[in-house]
Amino acid sequence: MPSFFLIFSFVLGTIIGSFLNVVALRYNTGMTLKGRSKCFSCGHSLSWHELIPLCSFIFQKGACKSCKSKISWQYPFVEFLAGLCFLMIFYMFPPVTLEGSVTTVFYLLITCILLVITIYDMKHKIIPDVLSYAFAIIAFAKLFVSPELTFIVPNLLDIFAGPILALPFALMWLLSKGTWMGLGDAKLMLGIGWVLGLVAGISAVVLAFWIGAVVSLVWMYIVMRKFKARYEIPFGPYLILGMYLVLFFGIRVIELPM
Numbered sequence: 001m002p003s004f005f006l007i008f009s010f011v012l013g014t015i016i017g018s019f020l021n022v023v024a025l026r027y028n029t030g031m032t033l034k035g036r037s038k039c040f041s042c043g044h045s046l047s048w049h050e051l052i053p054l055c056s057f058i059f060q061k062g063a064c065k066s067c068k069s070k071i072s073w074q075y076p077f078v079e080f081l082a083g084l085c086f087l088m089i090f091y092m093f094p095p096v097t098l099e100g101s102v103t104t105v106f107y108l109l110i111t112c113i114l115l116v117i118t119i120y121d122m123k124h125k126i127i128p129d130v131l132s133y134a135f136a137i138i139a140f141a142k143l144f145v146s147p148e149l150t151f152i153v154p155n156l157l158d159i160f161a162g163p164i165l166a167l168p169f170a171l172m173w174l175l176s177k178g179t180w181m182g183l184g185d186a187k188l189m190l191g192i193g194w195v196l197g198l199v200a201g202i203s204a205v206v207l208a209f210w211i212g213a214v215v216s217l218v219w220m221y222i223v224m225r226k227f228k229a230r231y232e233i234p235f236g237p238y239l240i241l242g243m244y245l246v247l248f249f250g251i252r253v254i255e256l257p258m
Helices: 001-027 055-059 076-093 097-123 129-142 157-178 185-197 198-227 235-247
Strands: none
Touching: 001 076, 001 097, 055 129, 076 097, 076 129, 076 235, 097 129, 097 185, 097 235, 129 157, 129 185, 157 185, 185 198, 185 235, 198 235
């Protein structure tokens, strides 16, 4: 694939990522997506050159031009992450044919939803039902649509992959009354199971637990030890990270005969 196309996909991702930041920050706050973006500290309406993904944050040295208050690292981080995801999707699933275009659009769409879920879960420690259901519905519907946009009948294992992977999380939520795991994680696993399938989905879950455990230990040692404060770590972003590690790099931590 030409380099300029990959550069374009990254830039497109950063632009979409900037918009997704706004969606996640305004979701469920009573604010709409209409109107100019403003500085949360002084209310200064941001001009176009203050809204260039990644570049504005760098040129402004991470501060508002008006009041000099610090701009959250969330903005450039999500923009870069979205750009990276878009680049990988266009590289792994290039839209060079009709079939490829359908697959590309599918992964771009669910990536946008999952990025909003990640931002919202990290900020509020909850996954909105409307987003997890939208992800699950799109992933489930894709099972019945071929890349040529014709109806197909998936095998039973693919259909039940979502519920099978979601069940352990639902049981942990039920048995612990929500102290071990949120029900939102079980709903999220429905979509992940339908995207990856059962075996690859198990690998994503294992990776999520491994990465989550390492990050939690580091967090407890560095942050909680210093500030003596408890902090709830959302698990949804780790599940999503595990899904993309399996999807993009084919990582398999377990193999089951099927």
